[in-house]
Amino acid sequence: MVTLRQLVSPKGQVPRARYLRVGLSLFLFKYVVDLVVYRGLFGDWWGPLDYLSPLYSQRMASAPDALDLPIAYAAFLLLWNLIFAWIGANWTARRAVDAGETPWWGLMIFVPFLNYLAIGVLALMPSTPKGEAPPVPGGSAAAFQLPVLLVWGMTFFLAMACLYWTIVEMNEHYGIALFLSFPVLFGVLIGYSLNAREFQSVGRTVGFSLLCAVAASVILLSASLEGLVCIAMAFPVISLGLMVGALIGRSFVGMGARRPLQPLGMLFALPFIAWSDANLPTSEARQVTSSIEIDAPPEVVWENVVSFPTLPDPTSWIFKTGIAYPIGARIEGRGVGAVRRCEFSTGAFVEPITVWDAPRHLAFDVLDQPETMTEWGLFGPVHPPHLESTFRSVRGEFRLVELPGGRTRLEGSTWYELDMAPEVYWRIWGDGVVQHIHGRVLGHIQAISEASSE
Template sequence: MPALSAIASVTWSIGSERSSWRDMIWTDSLESRSWRGEARTRTSSSRRTTRGEAAVSPTAGAVLESEAASARAKRACVSIRNGASGLAVSPDCEDCGGRGVRGQAARAATTAPERPRRSAASKLGLQDAGAARGHGELSCGTVNDDRPLARWRSLSRFLFGFSEPVSRRPYVIAGFALGALKMAVDLALLLTWSGGRPAGPWLPYLAPFRVFHATPGAEWLQLILVLWSLPFLWIGVSLTVRRAVDAGASPWLGVLFFVPYVNWILMLALCLLPTRGASSWRPAADGPARRRPLWAWLLIVLFASGVGLGLALLHLIALRRYGAALFFGIPFATGALAGFLANHDAPRSLRTTLLLAFACEIAIGLGLIAVALEGLVCVLMALPIALILAGLGAVLGREIARRRPESPALAGCLLILVPLSDAARPAAPPELAVVTTCIDIAAPPEVVWRHVVSFAALPPPDEWLFRMGVAYPVRARIDGRGVGAVRRCEFSTGAFVEPITAWEEPRRLAFDVASSPIPMEEWSPWRTVYAAHLHSGFRSQRGEFRLIALSGSCTRLEGRTWYALDIHPCWYWNLYAGAIVHTIHLRVLRHVRSLAEAEAEAKRTIANLVSAP
């Protein structure tokens, strides 16, 4: 990115200086010819007056002088393409009426006598306002003399906007430069967060979840990386759409940017395809939007959400896959379809377009609840990422409708690739994630140990998370002692069967998870919800408790849980899974603390009573 910005800055500066000198010479030539013409006029008038011809009346002379001043003002007000100075215009200009005056330079220019050897550019500080606005025309206006800021604005329009098609060379340069920038920042964050020693292989960017799962506080790191990735997602969509237009293809190919595996093939093809003639990619003139009846809006919502719901059912019933295409591709494609249908007859506001796309996503979620494939809690969990991607797709569909209002038949064909990409994804064993929670207890390790191995029933939960249906621990008991004993931790949805694998009293207790209940009870109007992810999406693998003795007969109790998550994208769903497991840890550890501290306090009280005279 710095190298790209530097190259753009040097190229901009060279082009600006070259255009400035060329236009200054052109303006000098115009003024020189004007001065010579006025000199010849004054000489001819003087000779005619000397020979006794009729002189021009004072009124006619004033009119001529006013017309000459107006002509000089209009010449001075014309902006010079890519000039080096800021623009100042004349107050007598018929085009702008003096609205672009900078200080008193223009007013002085219209009243002071012209000097033939000074250019209007150096005298008035003119610049091409049209070029500064992204047009190649000469016009009146004012432009700030802040060229670095103008360059950054131009770069922002290139990366985030939809104004012009993108040729092959800028697409390749921007793609590799931004990819290198993102990879460098991601790698720096991973190395910094892990103290320079990331778990797993070198270059943790290639396997980031191994770093996440072995790094304390990795949930915050994932959230930072997710927020950091959002601008790059939109830049990728914007560049891909405009590169497709430049290559003579349909802008609807941008929908494939969120389809796994297919997006890599698309970007490689766009890097190779040449520019195919002049592409029509300018927005049509915004006419008055016709008032659309409510039933027409409802029809758009029903159609777009119906397409999205059909694709979701194909994923959940036929493929039984919870992949990135389900949570990325379908919301983006649905939003793009809704945005196009909302603006194909007349441009609508961005707010109206976004609200329509959001309504489609909510309708899809309600449809999944209605067919008993999901519950309310899971739909609410998926809604944030679905709304973000639907909003991005709606903006894309709106821009395509403004520039290419043809039928989106290709978009319907491309939607077929969304489920096929998940079907082509090879099945891989999910990587383990670990959540660590610790708490300090005012009791010695020997006392804490007894309440870690087994504990009495917990009080009813106060956390809103558990009241929404997430499984929560109730009690724990153990059969036997030492390695090979079986511990049963009872949850609200069933019992975890945990054979003991490490018994180091009173320092460490480790166990595997032989069987586990479903992680939650869905909120649904139906008695049974056929959600496959409840049985295979989240699986607890093993856990352990560590007791660390502290000064003052205190103990630091650490609880760890390793779990496998088979829902993609893992970086998104791991935010929820990690927070839920951490909340469960806190419920258990706080209960152990209350029991251990109560026992320790009772022992101290008895000891004080015994030692009292």
């Protein structure tokens, strides 16, 4: 029986038979938990071949209704997978040490296809007498000096800038490599460097990785590569990757890891990971629906759905950040083929009507859309590529349901595509923004409909 402490500890030899036995048991345990939870939520199965795909995004895209995961379950999936990645890296590094190799082998777990190759090779390598190296003793806080923080922040910025250009500018994709793989890898280097001379506590290691994330964020803002809101949105997932990586790097020190330049070769794998994510099939559009009950008959509500006058200035905090918000709507023509223009703070959505069933159902496609937000840096507006390409509204509809007493339930739905990964994280933001937009529009229609029916 293996305890959780043994799984995450850097101490102890891991012979190949134990490596295979524990690894297979952990895989089966994780698969069964994922399968049971998913089956309970959606009544469908996650096929083992899809589940074994080395690409995380492909596994999620292959799962039935992958984009309909509840927000709480999506957050659980992200944390759940990072925990098992940490255990896998630690267990693989200890197996490598037992086989007389460097603990840096543990980083192979994060590289698609190479992870299975590394597991296969280590499963065949016999143990050697020099299996375990003693941990580095000590506990100095010297590594927290400001110059060290600045050096790491600058290094993180330079590496992120190069990776940003390679991944975003060439592939036009914000994915796993940028938001998870790179932070984990750089976190490993941070954790290793911090603990190499004097072994630090877990809290100090995690805290220093977060300070590096803050320093890098300030530098990105100062260089106008990204805006404040975008960095704030990405900070939780990037920080999580940095913390996991830093703890892995700390464990590698305890295993006797040397030659810190070796893992830098893993940087060459990041463009491959980015290319793999960018060339996956586009996920199906996700539907977000909101509703409101209005004290007015459907005939009155319908006219205010088709077009409505200018909305008052927004009061919701989310629209104060620069995220685009609706201002008004007008329509050119009547019936199917008419064109509705929904004006936002950044421009207009052009919406050709596809269903006109007055006063019950109005549906439309989205032919053109403005930028998703006005983003600001420290020295004025910035214009990163994701403002135009990562969030796409594809269609929408309004359904009016007549209620007793001359009332109406108005349901508004939006279908959108999200070209960012991990989707289970970015969907939390996407759904939240769409729901706030729905609330602003539906609330305005409610107010003017009830006022006109009095």
